Amino acid sequence: MKTVLITGANKGIGFETARQLARQGYHVYLGSRDLANGQRAAAQLQAEGLPTVEAIALDVTDTESVRAARAEIGRKTTVLDALVNNAAITGGMPQTATGASVAAFEAVFNTNVFGVVRVTQAFLDLLHQAPQPRIVNVGSSGASLTLHSDPAWKYYHHKGAVYPASKAALHMYTIVLAYELRDTPFRVNAVDPGFTATDLNNHRGTGTVEEAGTRIAKYVLVGDDGPTGRFISEEYTPVTGEIPW
Incomplete structure (x- = not known):
């Protein structure tokens, strides 16, 4: 049975991605900063007939928490087939370049960028043991430098100095x-789930978590001929899937 770790998976897009990958036969390690919340989420999926889901305490901003999660999962398996770096925060709005505090940048980058680095580096050894390892970093079309420089883009005036900057840094990572x-079986991609109605945006999004989960799961399930090092946004470009950085 293949295994996957999803960070921030006790609700929203991460939770739906866990559901969809469990349906595909994966054993899902459901990362949650608060273990009790993760256990409730796992119990809900188990009640839906998906027994291969278990909660793991994982705070991506805490190095010791990441190490403890790696040790716990390492006691359960020697192989991790996929990692979905989903945990993220927005830092609140508005986020003007002239007014956003350094503290806001530090908090958001600590989750959205440094957290991804912590988790990825901690679990890379287990991923290397998989025959077809996959890493999906949940990105955002709102962090496309190309689109944000185009006055014709429909979201051109929806600027934010903090959250989009963190996701742009994640894309570079x-x-x-x-x-x-590149010379390994890994497939590593940034995938935009779309403007999804979740707690992250106070449910102002226009897409559903089901759509978002499908988009992310697709690149966990991608074959050896699938893309790597790409920025995917099927909401923005449904035909080719790729979006400008």
Whole structure:
């Protein structure tokens, strides 16, 4: 049975991704900063007939928590087939370049960028043991530098200095990680789930978590001929899937 770790998986897009991958036969390690919340989420999926889901305490901003999660999962398996770096925060709005505090940048980057680095590096050894390892970093079309520079883009005036900057940094990390793993079976991609109605945006999004979960799960399930080092947004470009950085 293949295994996957999903960070921030006790609710929203991470939870739905866990559901969809469990349906595909994966054993899902459901990462949750609060273990009790993770256990409730796992119990809900188990009640739906998906027994291969278990909660793991994992705070991506805490190095010791990441190490403890790695040790716990390492006691259960010697192989991790996939990692979905989903945990993220927005940092609140508005986020003007002239007014956003350094503390806001630090908090958001600590989760959205440094958290991804912590988790990825901690679990890379288990991923290397998989025959077809996959890493999906949950990105955002709202962090496309190309689109944000285009006055014709429909979201051109929806600027934010903090959250989009963190996701743009995550995209760069994805490019470099994919490059370093280019001669291996890894497939590493940044995937935009779309503007999804979740707690992250006070449910202002126009897409559903089911759609978002499908988009992320697709790149966990991608074959050896699938893309790597790409920025995927099927909401923005449903035909080719790729979006400009």
